Amino acid sequence: MSAIPRTKLAVANPLTRPLIIAVAGNPNAGKTSLFNALTGMRQKVANYPGVTVERKVGLWTLAPELPPAQLIDLPGLYSLEATSLDEQIARDALLGRAREMPTPDAVIVVVDATNLVRNLYLASQLIETKQPVVIALTMFDIAERQKLSIDVAKLGAALGVPVVPVVAKQQRGTTRLAEAVLAVIAEAESRPDRRSERVREDTTTCAQSLINRYHWIEKVVAGSLNRPHEQAKASPTERIDRVLTHKFFGPAVLLLVMLLIFQAIFSWASLPMYIIERIFNVLSETVRLNLPPGVLADLLAGGVIPGVGGVLVFLPQIFLLFLFISMLEDSGYMARAVFLTDRVMRSLGLQGRALMPLLSSFACAVPGIMATRTIEDPKDRLTTILIAPFMSCSARLPVYTLMIATFFSEQKVLGQISLGVVILLSLYLLGITAAVVVAWILKHTILKASPSPFVMELPPYRLPSFTNVGHAILMRCGLFVKRAGTVILAISILLWALAAFPRSPNGQSTASATQNAQNNDEAAAQIRNSYAGRAGRMLEPLIAPLGFDWKIGIGLISSFAARETIISTLSIVYGVGADPSGRSTTLNDALRNARRPDGSPAWTPLVGISLMVFFVLACQCMSTLAVVRRETNSWRWPLFLVSYMLVLAYVGSMVTYQGGRLLGFS
Secondary structure, X not given: OOXXXXXXXXXXXOOOOOOEEEEEEOOOOOHHXXXXXXXXXXXXXXXXXXXXXXXXXXXXXXXXXXXXXXXXXXXXXXXXXXXXXXXHHHHHHHOOOOOOOOOOOEEEEEXXXXXXXXXHHHHHHHHHOOOOEEEEEEOHHHHHHOOOEEOHHHHHHHHOOOEEEOEHHHOEOHHHHHHHHHHHHHHHHOOOOOHHHOOOOOHHHOOOXXXXXXXXXXXXXXHHEEOOOOOOOOOHHHHHHHHHOOOOHHHHHHHHHHHHHHHHHHHXXXXXXXXXXHHHHHHHHHHHHHOOOOHHHHHHHXXXXXXXXXXXXXXXXXXXXXXXXXXXXXHOHHHHHHHHHHHHHHHOOOOHHHHHHHHHOOOOHHHHHHHHHHOOOHHHHHHHHHHXXXXXXXXXXXXXXXXXXXXXXXXXXXXXXXHHHHHHHHHHHHHHHHHHHHHHHHHOOOOOOOOOOOOOOOOOOOOOOHHHHHHHHHHHHHHHHHHHHXXXXXXXXXXXXXXXXXXXXXXXXXXXHOOOHHHHHHHHXXXXXXXXXXXXXHHHHHHHHHOOOHHHHHHHHHHXXXXXXXXXXXXXHOOOOOOOOOOOHHHHHHHHHOEOOOOOEOOOHHHHHHHHHHHHHOOOEHHHHHHHHHHHOOOHHHHHHHHHHHHHHHHHHHHHHHHHHHOOOO
């Protein structure tokens, strides 16, 4: 950077009004790194009105005497001929068409110094709109290492706008960038006809065709760039790609990376999740011990605290998910993963970008659905969201474990293989099969669309920026708590109220009655006569074809808040000590010994299988629905999701139970 010419830039007189500056550029051009360097931690994320596309807004101090400018990080786009929703929003914002957002006072166009011809296409279009434009030449340090000699002054003169080299990670060039932005704004403000000069028509009205434009760009680049003589050795990126995008080795490496991520999300998060869960359990117990029995104590200990804890317990998984996603994106490997899986995923009607969200959903559908933001096509993204809950998440495991331990323990297949392992694997495969079939149906019916062309730019490999990764993790974790937490908290309080009222004659609710084993009968009576218990008895005729009675019905109702809550619910209903892990032999014995009014067993191996099939296919997770609501910006799709999965679960469970009875199983 020492070789960069320090051309004197005229700084405008201080502007008293807050400025609005947009940051635009191609994907992978260093736009996020520059935005983070200019704004630091003074940024927030929100959706554009009426859509699910996010925008990042931050404060940038252009000069000490000026109020901070509002810096808007627009979605990446390659040109003003927008094809995706993200590109349309960015284009409308740049051309002053966004009704909810004023026309920016200036546009910083981020251009990768190592890929000038490709990046300058968008820059040339924006220059023609006659807006105040400054080009931020990113990756300048990498260009220097590649021995690319760029004459910044010549490039700026040819383009007719200021060109400022920057290295965002080192905060180098940011001061000169601020000076350049103030200079072009001052120049534009001095022209009384400034606003009337803005071009807001489609770029097809420009005189230049695509071919002519690229010819012009190539001449500009040729006049300002000196390339080194071609070397016999390939670049580091090309050498790495010979392995990572290889026909055979590439998928193998990708599988290894995915297994690592899957294992991390699935198991590495278990300890912090357990700690968070224990903290909230202790907090709940503390409230019960220090507050007098009553509605307030039950509300806090049985509704508010578990509700908040039920949201925060997912934070370790969210953290790990976006840690890996951010590192893969920042390093350039994510583009290779998408490239390798695109063909396979397209045979299912999806994009390669759907791979990561679906794998993440095996740990939890919440981070998996949030990860669909990497999918550009809105219909492909929506399809992925609608099938993600089929992946058997960790919350289903307590149910699977309880049923297998109760009815299929110590049984072998072929004398060697545990029957429980076979059943568990079958449940996972059932979920995957259902997801594939539903995806195919959706892509050929309500979400039908012509296959979008697969054009992908493979960026060079880089070391991940810890600043970018940290920003992504902090923002995603914060958004998760803010978005899902409020909805889940309200629903948890509602479900607590349904199980706590009307209260038993002695004034105790389920939450307080479960504290001691001797109160289990009291707790069972309370829940039977509660609104939830009444709902379970009303539900019994509907679920009887599945092999379920009203007690299982109560468990199903409670499990729609969180799947694993059926374990503690069944423990209360059957008068045993609650064991959230599902490994309590007392609960197992209670299920084996439970009887219907006619004396027949209430639980059989066939009932257990029917229940597991129901849990595989049903969407019983309020946090998932809350996130789907936020990601789709509508209640239409979460209601559709829970409805079609509930119907599918009902049919699948009924076929399993009734078919098993016809085959002589009981």
